[in-house]
Structures are given as C-alpha cells and as structure tokens.
Amino acid sequence: MKSFLSRITVLVGISLIVSACGKRPQVVTGVQVQSQVVNSDMMLSVSADIDLGNMSFPAVQFPINHPHYAGPIGSVGLTPVLGGKNQLKISVNVSALSHLQAGIARLPNGGTIPLIANNQTIAVSLGKGAQLYLTLSEKAVAIGVAVPFSSFDGIGNSVGSANLFPVFTIDKLIGAAGIFTSSTKGQNGFAFIADVSQYVKMQDIYVPAAIPTTLALNYNEQIPSSSKESKINNGIYSLNKKKTKLSLAR
Numbered sequence: 001m002k003s004f005l006s007r008i009t010v011l012v013g014i015s016l017i018v019s020a021c022g023k024r025p026q027v028v029t030g031v032q033v034q035s036q037v038v039n040s041d042m043m044l045s046v047s048a049d050i051d052l053g054n055m056s057f058p059a060v061q062f063p064i065n066h067p068h069y070a071g072p073i074g075s076v077g078l079t080p081v082l083g084g085k086n087q088l089k090i091s092v093n094v095s096a097l098s099h100l101q102a103g104i105a106r107l108p109n110g111g112t113i114p115l116i117a118n119n120q121t122i123a124v125s126l127g128k129g130a131q132l133y134l135t136l137s138e139k140a141v142a143i144g145v146a147v148p149f150s151s152f153d154g155i156g157n158s159v160g161s162a163n164l165f166p167v168f169t170i171d172k173l174i175g176a177a178g179i180f181t182s183s184t185k186g187q188n189g190f191a192f193i194a195d196v197s198q199y200v201k202m203q204d205i206y207v208p209a210a211i212p213t214t215l216a217l218n219y220n221e222q223i224p225s226s227s228k229e230s231k232i233n234n235g236i237y238s239l240n241k242k243k244t245k246l247s248l249a250r
Contacts, residue, residue, distance in 0.1 A: 027051050028192070029051050029085075031170045035204070044092055044141075047087060047090075054243040055244050057078040060248065062076040062130055064126065076145050088192055092132070092143075094143075102121055105131070105133055108189060114176035116133060116142055119217070121135045129147075129249045130189075131146045132144075135217075136205065137215040145191065149247060151244055162224040162228045165177065175193060178190070179236075188249075189249065
C-alpha cells in the first residue's frame with residue numbers, strides 16, 4: 001500500500017505542470033521576470049523554478065549567439081538546486097534580436113509551440129538541438145526555450161509524437177511548460193514558454209516595421225490522448241524511481 005501510494009504521489013506531482021483551472025498539479029512553482037534598459041538595449045531575464053520530482057536538470061549554460069555577429073547576447077541556463085528543485089533561466093538582449101527575420105517556428109519534434117502557435121517568431125539555435133523562441137509585437141512579448149533530453153527518448157519510443165503542455169498563471173505571467181515527445185531520438189525534451197507582456201515596456205525594445213502591431217497568443221492547453229498521457233506519466237515515474245539526472249541529446 002505504501003509503495004502504491006508513493007507511486008500515485010509521484011505521478012500526480014509530475015503530470016507536468018498546472019492547468020489554468022487547477023486540474024493538474026504545478027511543476028512550475030515560481031517565476032521571476034526582470035527587464036532593464038542597458039545602453040539603449042532592453043535586457044530581459046526570466047527565471048523559472050521547476051519541480052521535476054526526483055529528476056534533475058544537468059548543470060549547463062547555453063550561450064545565445066547573434067547569427068550576424070560574434071559574441072553572445074545572453075544565455076539559457078539549467079541548474080539543479082538543493083532540495084530536489086531545478087531552475088531554468090533565460091537572459092537575453094531582446095533589442096539585439098528584434099530585427100531578425102521571424103517565421104513559423106516549431107518544437108524539436110515538429111509540434112506547435114505552446115502560446116506562440118503560428119505567430120511569426122524569431123528562433124535561435126542554442127546547440128544540442130535546443131532552441132530559443134522570441135515572439136514580438138508592439139503590444140506583446142512571448143519568450144521560451146525547448147531543450148531535448150536523451151533521457152526522454154525511451155518515452156518517445158513508447159508514445160510517439162505528443163505534446164503535454166498545460167497552461168499556468170503566476171502573478172502577471174501566463175505560461176506553459178511540459179514535455180514534447182517523438183519516436184525520433186533527439187526530439188524528446190522539456191519546453192517552457194511565457195507571455196511576459198506585463199513585465200516589459202515595448203518602447204524599450206526596438207520594434208521594426210516588419211514586426212506586427214498585434215498578435216494573438218494561443219492560451220489553449222496542449223494535452224494528448226489519455227492513453228498517451230498515461231504512457232508519458234509512466235515513463236516519468238520510471239525516471240523518477242531512478243532519480244535520473246537528465247542528459248542532453250547528443
């Protein structure tokens with residue numbers, strides 16, 4: 001009985017994230033957003049506290065490199081924290097990216113990016129299959145990151161293509177975080193997307209005429225079929241039993 005209850009507790013705790021109506025537990029347990037103008041450029045920092053049960057992020061920093069000139073303009077960091085928690089932090093010069101060509105972007109498994117959906121988006125490769133996403137308009141800013149983990153490839157073999165992204169709200173931020181899967185190795189991982197419009201002043205960002213004046217973010221949750229969700233939960237439970245330290249895709 002104790003083992004059964006422990007298993008149920010873990011499955012509930014990592015059913016990946018929280019729905020707006022509270023039906024799923026919250027894996028994103030805290031968010032901090034800061035923006036400031038430095039030398040006429042708008043610097044944005046988004047930190048998310050992530051509870052993955054007994055799993056932990058690897059300690060890694062991805063530099064955000066501008067595709068047109070040398071030198072990083074920010075970073076994406078994954079950090080395991082004492083007490084079984086994890087942190088994901090995005091720090092980037094938004095103004096430096098704002099003039100780049102935007103297009104329709106996708107998750108590494110080819111699925112639709114939560115919140116961003118089919119809006120024109122600036123996508124920057126971070127290496128190891130990871131991607132940074134930045135969606136801008138004169139009235140809205142959404143930012144996020146997707147990181148493939150080889151540790152999830154076994155789940156992808158069982159589930160195939162699926163996205164599990166409930167939507168959560170913390171303070172003035174609306175976001176989505178969860179798992180994307182695929183039967184193809186290197187296309188399984190974790191993603192976090194946030195609407196940070198309430199935390200930035202758009203006049204602080206250089207917004208060229210090519211960027212739309214409005215955009216419609218999609219706050220609908222992405223939930224697969226019950227059978228696929230059950231397989232994802234079972235796979236996550238197995239990784240939790242092993243206290244898995246997640247490994248980046250090769």
